[in-house]
Amino acid sequence: MTVAAPASERLASRSTREVRRGDRIFRGLSVGSGLAILAIIVAIAVFLVWKALPAFHTSGLRFFTQTAWFPDARPARFGVAALAFGTVLSSVVALVLVVPVAIGAALTLTELAPRRLGVFGGYVVDVLAVVPSVVYGLWGVYYLVPKLIPMQRWLDHNAGFVPLFQSRNDTFGRSVFAASAVLAIMVLPIIAAISREVFRQVPQANREAALALGATRWETIRMAVLPPSRSGVVGAVMLGFGRALGETIAVALVLAASFNVNFHVFEPGGNTIAANIATKFGESGVTGREALIASGLVLFVITLGVNMAARGVVYRSTRIAEGKV
Amino acid sequence: MALVGPVALRRRSVSRALLGLVGAGAIGLTALLFTATPFQGVLDFVLVAYLLYVVAQTAVSYAVEGARSARNRLALTLLVSALFLALVPLAAVLIYTVQRGVQAISPGFLTHSMNGVGPLEDAGGAYHAIVGTLEQVVIASVISIPLGLLAAVYIVEYGRGRLVYWIRFFVDVMTGLPSIVAGLFIFAFWVLGLHKGFSGFAAGMALAILMIPIVVRASEEMLKLVPNDLREASYALGVPRWRTIVSVVFPAASAGLTTGIILAVARVTGETAPLLLTAFGFDAIRTNPFSGPQSGLPLFVFSQAGSAFDVAVNRAWAGALTLIAIVLVLTVLARVLTRRNVLA
Numbered sequence: 001m002t003v004a005a006p007a008s009e010r011l012a013s014r015s016t017r018e019v020r021r022g023d024r025i026f027r028g029l030s031v032g033s034g035l036a037i038l039a040i041i042v043a044i045a046v047f048l049v050w051k052a053l054p055a056f057h058t059s060g061l062r063f064f065t066q067t068a069w070f071p072d073a074r075p076a077r078f079g080v081a082a083l084a085f086g087t088v089l090s091s092v093v094a095l096v097l098v099v100p101v102a103i104g105a106a107l108t109l110t111e112l113a114p115r116r117l118g119v120f121g122g123y124v125v126d127v128l129a130v131v132p133s134v135v136y137g138l139w140g141v142y143y144l145v146p147k148l149i150p151m152q153r154w155l156d157h158n159a160g161f162v163p164l165f166q167s168r169n170d171t172f173g174r175s176v177f178a179a180s181a182v183l184a185i186m187v188l189p190i191i192a193a194i195s196r197e198v199f200r201q202v203p204q205a206n207r208e209a210a211l212a213l214g215a216t217r218w219e220t221i222r223m224a225v226l227p228p229s230r231s232g233v234v235g236a237v238m239l240g241f242g243r244a245l246g247e248t249i250a251v252a253l254v255l256a257a258s259f260n261v262n263f264h265v266f267e268p269g270g271n272t273i274a275a276n277i278a279t280k281f282g283e284s285g286v287t288g289r290e291a292l293i294a295s296g297l298v299l300f301v302i303t304l305g306v307n308m309a310a311r312g313v314v315y316r317s318t319r320i321a322e323g324k325v
Numbered sequence: 326m327a328l329v330g331p332v333a334l335r336r337r338s339v340s341r342a343l344l345g346l347v348g349a350g351a352i353g354l355t356a357l358l359f360t361a362t363p364f365q366g367v368l369d370f371v372l373v374a375y376l377l378y379v380v381a382q383t384a385v386s387y388a389v390e391g392a393r394s395a396r397n398r399l400a401l402t403l404l405v406s407a408l409f410l411a412l413v414p415l416a417a418v419l420i421y422t423v424q425r426g427v428q429a430i431s432p433g434f435l436t437h438s439m440n441g442v443g444p445l446e447d448a449g450g451a452y453h454a455i456v457g458t459l460e461q462v463v464i465a466s467v468i469s470i471p472l473g474l475l476a477a478v479y480i481v482e483y484g485r486g487r488l489v490y491w492i493r494f495f496v497d498v499m500t501g502l503p504s505i506v507a508g509l510f511i512f513a514f515w516v517l518g519l520h521k522g523f524s525g526f527a528a529g530m531a532l533a534i535l536m537i538p539i540v541v542r543a544s545e546e547m548l549k550l551v552p553n554d555l556r557e558a559s560y561a562l563g564v565p566r567w568r569t570i571v572s573v574v575f576p577a578a579s580a581g582l583t584t585g586i587i588l589a590v591a592r593v594t595g596e597t598a599p600l601l602l603t604a605f606g607f608d609a610i611r612t613n614p615f616s617g618p619q620s621g622l623p624l625f626v627f628s629q630a631g632s633a634f635d636v637a638v639n640r641a642w643a644g645a646l647t648l649i650a651i652v653l654v655l656t657v658l659a660r661v662l663t664r665r666n667v668l669a
Binding site: 125 | 410422501567571591592594652
């Protein structure tokens with residue numbers, strides 16, 4: 001008896017040691033994976049900065065004011081001004097087009113449709129998100145661009161006194177507006193999906209209280225659903241903005257590249273940082289590629305800022321951060 | 326008195342028949358307008374009829390039911406219209422791509438590469454690109470699925486305090502990372518930094534960066550749905566924590582995990598921008614993803630679409646159809662699996 005006890009104890013402690021080791025290894029693996037993700041983000045920033053430095057060195061501060069893009073010329077002249085402008089302009093126009101539609105669709109799916117139909121409709125809208133961007137680009141060039149021309153011409157002729165609608169050379173086609181229309185379709189599912197999550201978080205009691213007071217369904221939406229969802233929807237729109245800023249291939253295909261700062265969104269031409277990288281990469285020399293990395297760094301910083309702000313807003317608005325994308 | 330009560334209580338409302346009449350009137354008026362004025366086109370007809378209907382409906386409702394009801398009807402009509410408006414481009418993209426793609430696709434398209442095909446030749450295909458995409462997506466999956474799944478395990482099972490907050494936050498931020506930036510990073514790191522050159526493997530890594538956050542988020546949602554009772558029952562039997570996660574939590578969440586992973590695969594299969602900077606593109610068949618440039622299906626579509634020649638554009642449409650078919654099959658498959666998910 002006196003001999004057996006320590007033996008079994010030893011046995012037990014060996015097995016607990018093994019258990020502990022298994023747990024330690026597994027825990028280590030999972031912590032390591034989490035940290036690896038943080039490391040990737042840091043590595044992206046570090047490598048982009050490192051490989052962009054020569055380009056910054058060549059162009060100096062003019063990188064932020066120059067509109068031309070001749071990095072492989074001697075002397076090299078290039079800057080991100082026109083590109084950054086085009087990036088922001090096309091994304092803002094896209095948001096103007098898409099926000100009412102996306103929020104309206106999300107409200108219909110959560111507030112008006114029967115539950116099962118709403119869920120199914122959500123799946124269908126989400127299919128918009130899996131269509132590859134190159135397909136949107138191809139479709140944009142061959143289907144959407146020609147379809148949009150009459151509408152742009154009509155607006156130019158009848159409301160051309162507004163600079164935004166004016167096309168000074170009376171040509172239309174592969175314009176910033178067309179690119180924005182494609183972008184609008186592409187960011188619709190993100191904005192709609194997150195808005196749906198946000199609306200679903202509103203307690204049912206809010207709606208029932210409004211209905212019990214005799215509110216119509218629209219008044220219920222306006223008074224019981226929208227106010228608590230406001231910041232969440234703002235976050236959703238900002239996430240859509242971030243996505244639009246970084247969209248590459250569809251814009252590269254639809255937009256006829258040019259390097260100027262131009263508010264006339266119906267005039268063909270314009271460019272974005274991402275689309276410029278895609279179109280110029282193949283033909284660029286060493287300096288050209290460094291310059292493209294530098295412009296990519298600017299895009300990274302902008303989208304990182306927008307995304308972090310958006311996530312912050314969404315996190316705060318929905319206590320359970322259900323940021324489904 | 327006995328009569329006034331119920332009558333006053335009953336709200337006057339616009340009947341369906343009257344709404345139908347309003348709709349018919351709107352269409353009729355539009356038809357009249359289109360024969361009498363230079364208006365034309367199917368799209369314009371639908372638009373004008375729709376606007377007329379919305380205005381008439383609101384007016385009738387205002388006259389019969391009062392201002393609040395009119396506003397309600399107008400708002401609800403607009404909301405439902407927004408949903409339809411959101412679905413129109415989806416239908417347009419799918420229908421147009423299928424139309425053009427079916428016209429353009431030929432039996433040889435899936436079995437031939439672009440090796441030695443002249444710019445004006447109506448020949449060649451996407452076989453090399455399909456092989457490339459397959460390899461790149463497999464590489465991306467091999468990297469990102471274990472990493473993403475384990476990170477989700479950390480977040481759900483082990484995570485405490487600030488670290489888990491920051492990991493979750495940056496996973497979310499990473500979902501918004503522009504795909505071209507992922508490509509630029511691998512280019513800067515792998516091609517410029519380590520002098521490894523363009524390859525299918527580089528493309529796989531870039532795709533993995535885009536796939537990781539999607540896998541983490543989807544797995545996290547699923548692992549959270551596994552009831553704690555299951556874990557506790559396992560602990561009570563003396564099963565260690567890691568064995569509980571591997572043999573109890575994972576199987577319970579398996580349907581959902583598979584769905585999430587398939588959706589992530591579908592998402593990165595269509596990515597073009599990162600391939601441009603990492604795989605670079607290649608006309609011939611290259612089965613070894615570790616050496617030399619490779620093509621990929623989205624990249625193939627992009628490069629053919631940029632051509633001025635009709636034969637190339639046709640190949641782009643055929644490629645787009647193939648791509649969309651792959652992606653949609655994966656998406657539907659994922660949704661079918663969701664049905665089997667006991668947790669959701």
